[in-house]
Amino acid sequence: MSVADRSTFKRRLDSLGVTVTEGPENECAELIDEAAGDPAVGVALDAGSLPERVETDPTTAELRAAHTGVTDAELGVAAYGSVAIEADRAGTEPVSLFVDRHVVVLREADLVPDMPDAFEWLGPKARGESADVVFATGPSATADMGGLVHGAHGPKEVHVVLLREDGADAADSEVSADE
Amino acid sequence: MSSDATKGDRIRELMATEGDAVAENTRGFNEGRIESTGRLDGYEELKADARDIKEDAIGRLPELIERVRESVEANGGTVYVADDAADANRYITELTAEECDADRLVKSKSMTSEEIEVNEALEAEGVEVVETDLGEWVLQLADEAPSHIVAPAIHKSREGISELFAERFDLDDPPETAEELTMFARERLGELVEDADVGMTGANFIAADSGTMLLVTSEGNARKSVTATDTHVAVAGVEKIVPTVEEFAPFVELIGRSGTGQDVTSYISTLTPPVDSPVPDFQADDEPLADGSGDDRDFHLVLIDNGRMAMREDEQLKETLYCIRCSACSNACGNFQSVGGHAFGGETYSGGIATGWEAGIEGLDTAAEFNDLCTGCSRCVPACPVDIDIPWINTVVRDRINRGEADPSQTDWMFEELVPDEEPAGLDLSTRIVGNYETLAKLGSLTAPVANRLTDAGPVRAIVERVAGIDRRRDLPEFASEPLVDWFEARGGAAVPRDEAAREAVLYPDTATNYVDVDRGKAAVRALEALDVHVRVPDLPGSGRPPLSQGMIATAESAAEDVYAGLAAHVDADRDVVVIEPSDLAMFRSEYEKFLPEASHERLAEASYDVMEYVFGLLENGGDPAALRAPAEGTGPVAAGKRVAYHPHCQGRTIGVSEHATAVMEALGYDVRVSDTECCGMAGSFGYKEDYYELSMDVGEPIREQFGDTDRTVVAAGTSCTEQIDALLGDAPMHPVELVAPRE
Numbered sequence: 054m055s056v057a058d059r060s061t062f063k064r065r066l067d068s069l070g071v072t073v074t075e076g077p078e079n080e081c082a083e084l085i086d087e088a089a090g091d092p093a094v095g096v097a098l099d100a101g102s103l104p105e106r107v108e109t110d111p112t113t114a115e116l117r118a119a120h121t122g123v124t125d126a127e128l129g130v131a132a133y134g135s136v137a138i139e140a141d142r143a144g145t146e147p148v149s150l151f152v153d154r155h156v157v158v159l160r161e162a163d164l165v166p167d168m169p170d171a172f173e174w175l176g177p178k179a180r181g182e183s184a185d186v187v188f189a190t191g192p193s194a195t196a197d198m199g200g201l202v203h204g205a206h207g208p209k210e211v212h213v214v215l216l217r218e219d220g221a222d223a224a225d226s227e228v229s230a231d232e
Numbered sequence: 233m234s235s236d237a238t239k240g241d242r243i244r245e246l247m248a249t250e251g252d253a254v255a256e257n258t259r260g261f262n263e264g265r266i267e268s269t270g271r272l273d274g275y276e277e278l279k280a281d282a283r284d285i286k287e288d289a290i291g292r293l294p295e296l297i298e299r300v301r302e303s304v305e306a307n308g309g310t311v312y313v314a315d316d317a318a319d320a321n322r323y324i325t326e327l328t329a330e331e332c333d334a335d336r337l338v339k340s341k342s343m344t345s346e347e348i349e350v351n352e353a354l355e356a357e358g359v360e361v362v363e364t365d366l367g368e369w370v371l372q373l374a375d376e377a378p379s380h381i382v383a384p385a386i387h388k389s390r391e392g393i394s395e396l397f398a399e400r401f402d403l404d405d406p407p408e409t410a411e412e413l414t415m416f417a418r419e420r421l422g423e424l425v426e427d428a429d430v431g432m433t434g435a436n437f438i439a440a441d442s443g444t445m446l447l448v449t450s451e452g453n454a455r456k457s458v459t460a461t462d463t464h465v466a467v468a469g470v471e472k473i474v475p476t477v478e479e480f481a482p483f484v485e486l487i488g489r490s491g492t493g494q495d496v497t498s499y500i501s502t503l504t505p506p507v508d509s510p511v512p513d514f515q516a517d518d519e520p521l522a523d524g525s526g527d528d529r530d531f532h533l534v535l536i537d538n539g540r541m542a543m544r545e546d547e548q549l550k551e552t553l554y555c556i557r558c559s560a561c562s563n564a565c566g567n568f569q570s571v572g573g574h575a576f577g578g579e580t581y582s583g584g585i586a587t588g589w590e591a592g593i594e595g596l597d598t599a600a601e602f603n604d605l606c607t608g609c610s611r612c613v614p615a616c617p618v619d620i621d622i623p624w625i626n627t628v629v630r631d632r633i634n635r636g637e638a639d640p641s642q643t644d645w646m647f648e649e650l651v652p653d654e655e656p657a658g659l660d661l662s663t664r665i666v667g668n669y670e671t672l673a674k675l676g677s678l679t680a681p682v683a684n685r686l687t688d689a690g691p692v693r694a695i696v697e698r699v700a701g702i703d704r705r706r707d708l709p710e711f712a713s714e715p716l717v718d719w720f721e722a723r724g725g726a727a728v729p730r731d732e733a734a735r736e737a738v739l740y741p742d743t744a745t746n747y748v749d750v751d752r753g754k755a756a757v758r759a760l761e762a763l764d765v766h767v768r769v770p771d772l773p774g775s776g777r778p779p780l781s782q783g784m785i786a787t788a789e790s791a792a793e794d795v796y797a798g799l800a801a802h803v804d805a806d807r808d809v810v811v812i813e814p815s816d817l818a819m820f821r822s823e824y825e826k827f828l829p830e831a832s833h834e835r836l837a838e839a840s841y842d843v844m845e846y847v848f849g850l851l852e853n854g855g856d857p858a859a860l861r862a863p864a865e866g867t868g869p870v871a872a873g874k875r876v877a878y879h880p881h882c883q884g885r886t887i888g889v890s891e892h893a894t895a896v897m898e899a900l901g902y903d904v905r906v907s908d909t910e911c912c913g914m915a916g917s918f919g920y921k922e923d924y925y926e927l928s929m930d931v932g933e934p935i936r937e938q939f940g941d942t943d944r945t946v947v948a949a950g951t952s953c954t955e956q957i958d959a960l961l962g963d964a965p966m967h968p969v970e971l972v973a974p975r976e
Contacts, residue, residue: 112520116521175502179502193452197366
């Protein structure tokens with residue numbers, strides 16, 4: 054990850070109407086708490102922790118009732134503002150999908166510059182274990198009803214929590230998309 | 233003859249009912265493509281990569297199909313290779329209706345599933361099929377067919393969808409805004425997805441190395457259809473296979489940009505099924521979501537042949553298999569923008585490449601229904617992300633249709649003199665008349681002005697319309713009594729002696745310039761001589777463009793050989809070949825590659841120039857611009873002054889010679905505004921045909937909107953453009969060379 058990638062990534066997300074907040078790993082729960090609506094469901098994160106109020110072992114009924122779903126992203130693609138969401142037994146795919154708002158947590162270290170890098174990452178993974186990954190870029194969208202609308206089937210809003218690497222600059226922690 | 237009343241009527245009806253919605257959407261997509269690909273670094277390299285991957289994959293398809301089978305089976309899935317639609321449907325219905333005992337199957341958008349008509353097959357076995365893509369759902373409710381391969385309901389207006397919902401769901405207060413309509417659909421479809429039994433998707437690409445399939449979507453319905461059901465059936469043509477996962481990358485970067493102008497769509501799903509996600513049980517919803525139910529998932533990949541392996545063996549249709557169904561060729565096409573896929577399409581596919589798909593899958597008869605709508609303007613060629621020569625596929629299919637439909641018993645001996653082509657007897661008369669335009673022009677010139685007076689006479693036009701399908705609202709070309717070649721000889725040949733010349737050039741006397749628009753030929757001679765070029769205007773045969781446009785490939789090929797024979801000695805003597813008519817230059821540079829030995833084609837292509845490109849080059853190399861005509865000398869109406877409106881030729885744009893005219897005019901001090909319309913809609917003979925007159929005028933309409941009340945001097949390079957703009961604006965434009973050439 055380079056500084057240029059981070060700024061490209063944020064610029065792309067901004068143009069997609071995706072809000073980004075940044076902070077160190079130990080502020081992760083706080084950043085999620087600010088970004089998540091209520092009720093919220095989630096899947097345990099690889100890095101950082103979830104706030105108490107996020108239900109991490111939801112029933113299907115709780116998933117259906119949830120406003121927000123919180124999951125990890127395995128990778129970010131700077132040039133496109135995409136995040137790679139990997140399906141797993143814990144339910145990352147449904148939690149990121151059957152909700153109105155998806156709060157996705159990405160470590161800056163997992164940011165790659167461009168699409169070919171993402172598929173270089175995916176290839177060995179797909180050939181080895183079974184990899185089911187969706188590269189999500191902005192919210193669900195359709196133009197089939199006579200105009201662009203977000204939230205056709207999937208989330209209407211996406212919020213990215215970007216976890217800084219240790220020692221990274223702590224300033225500039227809030228970036229909001231123009232609504 | 234060609235005037236099949238139902239065809240013309242159908243086109244006129246669709247233009248009236250769906251044309252506006254289709255035009256707005258497709259033009260928006262096309263502009264989006266130009267912007268989005270313009271922002272992409274290395275666009276041309278990515279296209280070349282994508283093309284290489286497809287060539288490689290189709291080249292070793294049988295091997296890759298076996299690799300996919302091994303990979304998917306190793307992952308725990310099943311692969312079934314279906315010979316045809318019936319075979320695929322039998323497998324899918326047995327699986328769904330019998331093994332799964334499914335009540336409902338939810339589907340994401342898949343053109344291949346439409347090709348095999350799997351919905352009908354499933355419903356016949358009592359399985360409810362729900363299209364979950366919003367556009368497809370609207371069409372399912374309306375019982376209509378897609379009008380576009382990517383955005384299937386673009387022919388429907390927002391108001392129309394609101395009325396449809398009100399009627400189907402008996403609503404007193406139906407949703408009206410795009411937001412309300414979308415949320416209504418989200419809710420209804422969400423419920424239907426929750427208790428579905430089987431999920432069906434297509435696949436945009438499949439990697440043989442891992443069995444990973446890639447889906448390009450935006451709404452999230454494919455993700456939901458897969459996640460919410462424990463049985464996933466993916467239906468894909470065998471041509472979707474690429475060797476490795478890494479080779480997905482260029483397609484991911486190109487497909488959205490090429491189609492709707494999105495850099496990337498919201499969701500690129502890369503699935504190596506069966507997926508690990510738990511299956512949410514919306515019935516017993518008090519149970520934890522993560523209950524290990526992902527272990528029971530079942531996956532079936534149904535690969536469809538349905539004519540594709542035979543297309544692979546067909547040297548001409550094979551290129552169709554490289555198509556990634558992005559819709560760029562639909563959106564870039566003037567005719568498609570006016571009529572949409574309900575006219576410009578076959579059983580399943582629509583747009584320029586549909587001719588290849590429908591000919592290969594359904595047969596020539598289906599392709600014949602809409603193949604005429606490709607005019608060969610070539611604007612789809614630079615838009616195609618895998619560089620398919622789409623006009624050529626249309627030409628090949630047209631040639632096969634010509635030959636297939638020809639009835640050898642028909643006695644058309646009386647036309648044999650008039651139409652000395654290489655085509656089979658019995659070929660449609662309208663096709664042959666246009667295809668033999670050169671012979672007609674020669675004859676018309678010999679007999680002018682009698683021919684001109686005759687062709688304008690009312691009763692004669694009525695006969696021409698009835699017999700040859702030429703619309704009587706069109707002005708027919710007026711033949712000059714002294715062809716350019718004769719004029720040049722009569723004036724004593726070159727005015728600039730060889731030993732004083734900066735360069736030597738052969739001005740190619742294309743059929744239109746030689747027999748009809750001789751003035752632009754004379755202007756070209758003056759412009760070149762003013763820049764110290766020793767000019768020759770030898771008698772040379774036509775380029776073969778008119779017969780090629782009618783699918784008369786053998787005739788066009790023979791013309792190419794004759795032209796090369798006539799030009800070879802000049803090229804050998806290092807003379808430049810200067811061409812006025814862009815459609816003829818496009819033949820030399822592009823299509824002749826198919827007709828001439830490689831070295832011959834290369835020599836001719838390299839020696840040939842568009843006349844304005846050549847003038848540009850002469851000025852760049854020290855030619856004196858003062859020798860040409862600057863605006864101060866007064867051009868056109870006095871008010872126009874130095875202001876010019878320029879409509880470049882479609883094929884000239886494709887081969888990259890349209891901008892030289894702008895550069896030359898600007899260098900001389902003209903203020904040039906360039907037409908935004910990529911093709912005028914006339915396209916040689918197309919706009920003359922009775923069935924297509926209104927369509928042709930509609931395609932040209934944006935030119936009228938842009939230049940209709942301009943006080944600028946209008947210039948255009950193509951003969952067809954000249955006639956079309958005359959019809960649209962009420963005044964014939966001149967060729968740019970006529971603007972800049974010194975006066976006589």
